[in-house]
Amino acid sequence: MFLLRPSRHPLVSPRRPFLFPLQVFHEQGILFGYRHPQSSATACLLSLFQMTNETLNIWTHLLPFWFFTWRLVSTLRGTDVLNDSYAWPLLVYMGASCVYPLASSCAHTFSSMSRNARHICYFLDYGAVNLFSLAFDAGAPPRSSNLPRFLWPLLHHSLLVFFPRIHMLILLRQFPFLRPPIGSAIAYSAYVFPDALVNTVFHDYYVALAVLNTSISTGLSCYSRFLEVQKPRLCKMLRVLAFAYPYTWDSLPIFSRLFLFPGESAQNEATLYHQKHMAMTLLASFLYSAHLPERLAPGRFDYIGHSHQLFHVCVILATHMQMEAILLDKTLRKEWLLAHSRPLLFSQIAGAILLCLIFSLSNIVYFSAALYRIPEPELHKKET
Numbered sequence: 001m002f003l004l005r006p007s008r009h010p011l012v013s014p015r016r017p018f019l020f021p022l023q024v025f026h027e028q029g030i031l032f033g034y035r036h037p038q039s040s041a042t043a044c045l046l047s048l049f050q051m052t053n054e055t056l057n058i059w060t061h062l063l064p065f066w067f068f069t070w071r072l073v074s075t076l077r078g079t080d081v082l083n084d085s086y087a088w089p090l091l092v093y094m095g096a097s098c099v100y101p102l103a104s105s106c107a108h109t110f111s112s113m114s115r116n117a118r119h120i121c122y123f124l125d126y127g128a129v130n131l132f133s134l135a136f137d138a139g140a141p142p143r144s145s146n147l148p149r150f151l152w153p154l155l156h157h158s159l160l161v162f163f164p165r166i167h168m169l170i171l172l173r174q175f176p177f178l179r180p181p182i183g184s185a186i187a188y189s190a191y192v193f194p195d196a197l198v199n200t201v202f203h204d205y206y207v208a209l210a211v212l213n214t215s216i217s218t219g220l221s222c223y224s225r226f227l228e229v230q231k232p233r234l235c236k237m238l239r240v241l242a243f244a245y246p247y248t249w250d251s252l253p254i255f256s257r258l259f260l261f262p263g264e265s266a267q268n269e270a271t272l273y274h275q276k277h278m279a280m281t282l283l284a285s286f287l288y289s290a291h292l293p294e295r296l297a298p299g300r301f302d303y304i305g306h307s308h309q310l311f312h313v314c315v316i317l318a319t320h321m322q323m324e325a326i327l328l329d330k331t332l333r334k335e336w337l338l339a340h341s342r343p344l345l346f347s348q349i350a351g352a353i354l355l356c357l358i359f360s361l362s363n364i365v366y367f368s369a370a371l372y373r374i375p376e377p378e379l380h381k382k383e384t
Contacts, residue, residue: 025118027053029294032302035112044110053302057108060312061101064319068098071323085343089190090330092349096132096184097319103128104312116371119225123367126221127360129243132184185210185250186349191329191337192274193253194261198341206253211352213246215359222367226374240289247281254278268332273325277318284314 025037033053036043048058072094079087107125111118189207197203221242227235254274257267286292287307294301 027294027306027308028291029296029298030302030306031299037112038114039112041110041113044112047112048109051303053306054108054112056304056309057312058105060309060316061108062105064316065098065101065105068094068101068319068323072098085346086190086334086338087330088346088349089186090326092353093184093187093326094323097323100128100132101316116368119371120364120368122225123222123364126242127218127364187326188250188253190341191326191333192257193341194257195336195340196261197253197256198337202252207352210246210250211356213249214356215363217242217246218360219363219367222363225367226370251278268328270325270328270332273321273328277321277325280314280318280321284311284318287311287314 026034030053033051035047035052035054039047048055048062072091075087075091075094079091081087081091103125107121111121185207189203193203193206221239224235224238224242227238258271258274288311291307294306
């Protein structure tokens with residue numbers, strides 16, 4: 001129900017759960033602290049320093065953005081970027097780890113500007129998350145192929161158009177994990193693959209398929225927002241699946257390394273960090289899907305301690321542990337990897353980044369334009 005708002009204060013009163021005459025998006029178990037649904041950009045920025053139910057959502061990713069940026073700059077200062085091609089996958093991974101928390105912070109900050117702005121903000125958030133999870137690499141073609149490596153991601157993306165049933169079968173699979181803000185296939189391909197799988201067919205196609213997953217995942221997660229009103233459960237399932245599938249694919253080298261190929265050179269000090277990263281990912285998945293603790297005590301965790309804030313913290317900790325694991329693998333396995341694995345060219349990495357940006361942005365632009373073709377009452381009645 002809606003009650004008239006008696007004052008011009010930009011926030012809902014924390015003392016009683018009245019709403020705006022304009023519709024407010026509500027999260028399960030969160031009763032208080034919503035911002036005005038048509039806030040100005042200035043009001044959104046000022047809300048960073050006001051207590052709302054989004055304040056800690058913003059800061060739990062904004063502060064880590066600066067931390068990861070500092071880590072990236074420190075690594076750049078100690079790296080010969082132009083000549084050390086072995087370090088390029090790490091630098092790309094660390095750059096991507098700065099993008100997704102910044103995009104998430106911006107999405108949470110400006111999502112209250114309007115109804116459509118809320119959806120568009122989270123379209124961009126989904127794109128950034130998937131860019132972090134994808135492989136910023138053109139992928140290695142099979143050894144028997146004469147095609148340039150740069151063409152392989154384009155070939156795999158074309159499968160989405162010409163063989164959609166294959167990708168529907170992939171999308172219909174269910175996995176136990178939730179969201180992949182903690183996985184970059186390019187870094188895994190370069191440093192993490194177990195010895196037995198290096199230069200195999202799986203290794204050759206691993207990164208190219210991860211690039212394809214980015215386009216599918218971004219499109220599917222954006223599409224899920226159109227189902228929030230009429231099919232909320234299907235919306236939730238598709239959104240979970242959109243992130244679960246690429247995370248599971250990106251993590252296959254880790255699963256293989258931990259459970260199928262013990263005792264190799266890849267079993268080093270980094271293994272413990274990989275295990276911690278997986279455990280933190282499972283915890284983040286549980287918090288996101290269970291809506292705990294606010295579901296058990298609605299209104300008690302609106303400002304501090306609700307599941308999305310805890311989810312953000314777990315995601316950042318998982319990324320930090322993953323980064324430490326990758327840094328250790330890069331250092332400890334350098335001699336073996338340089339002797340047995342093929343290094344990546346700058347043109348391959350840059351070309352794949354551009355290709356993935358084009359596909360992800362195309363998805364975002366398409367679904368953003370679709371918002372304005374649908375009558376508002378059909379799209380914006382409920383937020384899940």
